[in-house]
Amino acid sequence: xxxxxxxxxxxxxxxxxxxxxxxxxxxxxxxxxxxxxxxxxxxxxxxxxxxxxxxxxxxxxxxxxxxxxxxxxxxxxxxxxxxxxxxxxxxxxxxxxxxxxxxxxxxxxxxxxxxxxxxxxxxxxxxxxxxxxxxxxxxxxxxxxxxxxxxxxxxxxxxxxxxxxxxxxxxxxxxxxxxxxxxxxxxxxxxxxxxxxxxxxxxxxxxxxxxxxxxxxxxxxxxxxxxxxxxxxxxxxxxxxxxxxxxxxxxxxxxxxxxxxxxxxxxxxxxxxxxxxxxxxxxxxxxxxxxxxxxxxxxxxxxxxxxxxxxxxx
Amino acid sequence: xxxxxxxxxxxxxxxxxxxxxxxxxxxxxxxxxxxxxxxxxxxxxxxxxxxxxxxxxxxxxxxxxxxxxxxxxxxxxxxxxxxxxxxxxxxxxxxxxxxxxxxxxxxxxxxxxxxxxxxxxxxxxxxxxxxxxxxxxxxxxxxxxxxxxxxxxxxxxxxxxxxxxxxxxxxxxxxxxxxxxxxxxxxxxxxxxxxxxxxxxxxxxxxxxxxxxxxxxxxxxxxxxxxxxxxxxxxxxxxxxxxxxxxxxxxxxxxxxxxxxxxxxxxxxxxxxxxxxxxxxxxxxxxxxxxxxxxxxxxxxxxxxxx
Numbered sequence: 169x170x171x172x173x174x175x176x177x178x179x180x181x182x183x184x185x186x187x188x189x190x191x192x193x194x195x196x197x198x199x200x201x202x203x204x205x206x207x208x209x210x211x212x213x214x215x216x217x218x219x220x221x222x223x224x225x226x227x228x229x230x231x232x233x234x235x236x237x238x239x240x241x242x243x244x245x246x247x248x249x250x251x252x253x254x255x256x257x258x259x260x261x262x263x264x265x266x267x268x269x270x271x272x273x274x275x276x277x278x279x280x281x282x283x284x285x286x287x288x289x290x291x292x293x294x295x296x297x298x299x300x301x302x303x304x305x306x307x308x309x310x311x312x313x314x315x316x317x318x319x320x321x322x323x324x325x326x327x328x329x330x331x332x333x334x335x336x337x338x339x340x341x342x343x344x345x346x347x348x349x350x351x352x353x354x355x356x357x358x359x360x361x362x363x364x365x366x367x368x369x370x371x372x373x374x375x376x377x378x379x380x381x382x383x384x385x386x387x388x389x390x391x392x393x394x395x396x397x398x399x400x401x402x403x404x405x406x407x408x409x410x411x412x413x414x415x416x417x418x419x420x421x422x423x424x425x426x427x428x429x430x431x432x433x434x435x436x437x438x439x440x441x442x443x444x445x446x447x448x449x450x451x452x453x454x455x456x457x458x459x460x461x462x463x464x465x466x467x468x469x470x471x472x473x474x475x476x477x478x479x480x481x482x
Numbered sequence: 483x484x485x486x487x488x489x490x491x492x493x494x495x496x497x498x499x500x501x502x503x504x505x506x507x508x509x510x511x512x513x514x515x516x517x518x519x520x521x522x523x524x525x526x527x528x529x530x531x532x533x534x535x536x537x538x539x540x541x542x543x544x545x546x547x548x549x550x551x552x553x554x555x556x557x558x559x560x561x562x563x564x565x566x567x568x569x570x571x572x573x574x575x576x577x578x579x580x581x582x583x584x585x586x587x588x589x590x591x592x593x594x595x596x597x598x599x600x601x602x603x604x605x606x607x608x609x610x611x612x613x614x615x616x617x618x619x620x621x622x623x624x625x626x627x628x629x630x631x632x633x634x635x636x637x638x639x640x641x642x643x644x645x646x647x648x649x650x651x652x653x654x655x656x657x658x659x660x661x662x663x664x665x666x667x668x669x670x671x672x673x674x675x676x677x678x679x680x681x682x683x684x685x686x687x688x689x690x691x692x693x694x695x696x697x698x699x700x701x702x703x704x705x706x707x708x709x710x711x712x713x714x715x716x717x718x719x720x721x722x723x724x725x726x727x728x729x730x731x732x733x734x735x736x737x738x739x740x741x742x743x744x745x746x747x748x749x750x751x752x753x754x755x756x757x758x759x760x761x762x763x764x765x766x767x768x769x770x771x772x773x774x775x776x777x778x779x780x781x782x783x784x785x786x787x788x789x
């Protein structure tokens with residue numbers, strides 16, 4: 169406790185020192201790299217020790233959510249303080265308050281971009297890609313010949329820079345959301361295929377022998393034993409794919425779009441030096457991505473409550 | 483193992499079993515590859531029809547003409563495999579490796595920032611994992627943010643970050659490599675936290691009875707035990723590091739690298755250039771992963787692990 173408080177005080181004191189250092193340097197431009205790095209490190213130490221103190225003083229039940237929250241708020245506060253102290257130009261790094269103002273003032277634009285990129289490209293592409301991967305995995309599981317042929321192929325493709333397909337898909341499917349959805353389908357297909365195949369082999373020999381003892385058909389074994397056992401793997405793929413889908417849709421927009429969409433907005437606003445708008449789009453992407461991920465994690469908790477990784481946490 | 487024994491014994495029955503087992507392993511893969519190539523050639527006909535249909539009619543139609551024109555279109559919608567292969571051959575072997583037209587030159591530009599980013603990401607990831615394993619409050623405060631950091635589609639905002647970082651005057655290769663670093667550190671951190679915690683309680687107790695310091699425990703027990711986890715993470719990392727480097731080259735103005743090659747090809751409708759760049763990048767990714775697998779096998783063997 170004493171150590172934690174001590175670290176916190178030192179961190180705060182150092183922050184003030186560096187901030188004073190900025191105000192002394194004439195004119196304060198934020199281009200002084202030694203000072204900037206010092207400030208970032210001090211801010212991080214402060215945020216960390218703050219969460220350390222919180223961890224030690226608050227009751228255990230609350231710390232799981234509070235400690236990371238305090239850490240995050242500390243980081244954002246340090247960011248704001250840094251931008252003010254160093255007078256860094258907004259073209260390089262806008263402050264969180266500026267980003268918030270821009271976010272609130274341009275909600276309609278952000279909403280239009282959200283619909284174009286997330287609702288039209290990411291979600292349909294993600295659904296189609298995941299379903300196709302899952303169904304292919306089922307077919308591969310039924311016919312072992314296909315599995316032997318496709319699995320090494322899938323493993324290889326999973327390591328390839330598939331994002332590079334974007335210009336080709338834009339050429340094939342046009343500038344609008346169809347080509348972005350196609351990109352998402354291509355990116356999400358193979359992770360789903362590999363994970364589902366791994367999951368279908370996850371059930372133990374004993375259980376499978378028992379099913380054989382019952383004279384259960386392939387379909388019955390699949391529905392009652394192997395699919396439930398594969399669920400942790402399938403959810404793993406769904407989560408990986410949620411991030412991949414966002415990346416695929418936005419990157420594909422760099423290769424040509426109608427004048428709406430998150431990737432389009434980012435690349436044009438960078439050209440116009442409107443960095444606050446770019447960060448607002450990043451905030452939308454981060455919020456959407458986290459919400460997507462969180463929703464999947466919730467459903468996973470409901471479906472795979474029996475899995476050891478959830479049992480232990482209680 | 484079984485196949486080796488069969489080769490050595492040389493009995494005809496074993497040889498047959500051996501041949502069968504090799505066939506079991508490779509025939510499906512070859513069949514699927516062959517099917518993909520045939521499908522690819524077949525798809526060239528309808529995909530390129532927009533461009534080739536008038537020429538085919540002008541040449542008098544017929545099946546032979548259809549094939550000839552569909553598979554040799556100059557700027558095809560879908561190039562045929564042998565066209566892609568010829569383009570790769572022309573840009574890899576037929577020109578000097580340092581010429582601007584050479585894919586080797588562009589691949590080197592991309593690979594160098596891939597490797598710098600991979601190295602920085604690996605070191606950062608390992609450092610974070612060591613911190614998280616040793617300091618309890620670091621785990622609580624940092625770990626959720628390490629995970630949250632990956633929900634931001636960094637690849638999607640990479641071009642913007644490159645432009646911003648470019649204004650700071652850092653060397654070009656580091657701005658590009660920073661994207662790879664951001665992508666790389668995450669799998670390494672996650673894998674290494676698991677790996678550094680993998681020694682069981684008995685072994686940790688033994689270190690305690692030796693009165694080993696936490697640095698000694700880290701060096702002599704935790705790090706060696708985490709090696710398999712490290713390599714598994716590194717294989718994932720190096721693949722996404724290459725992807726990161728390619729995307730980082732996308733912002734307008736990039737003149738060299740696989741990403742610049744893709745963008746250039748897409749601007750000028752030069753499909754062959756795009757496909758060739760893609761295949762070379764894919765080959766490089768596969769080689770990097772294979773190299774790491776070989777390194778993994780070697781180091782695990784030296785450590786006496788049964789792999």
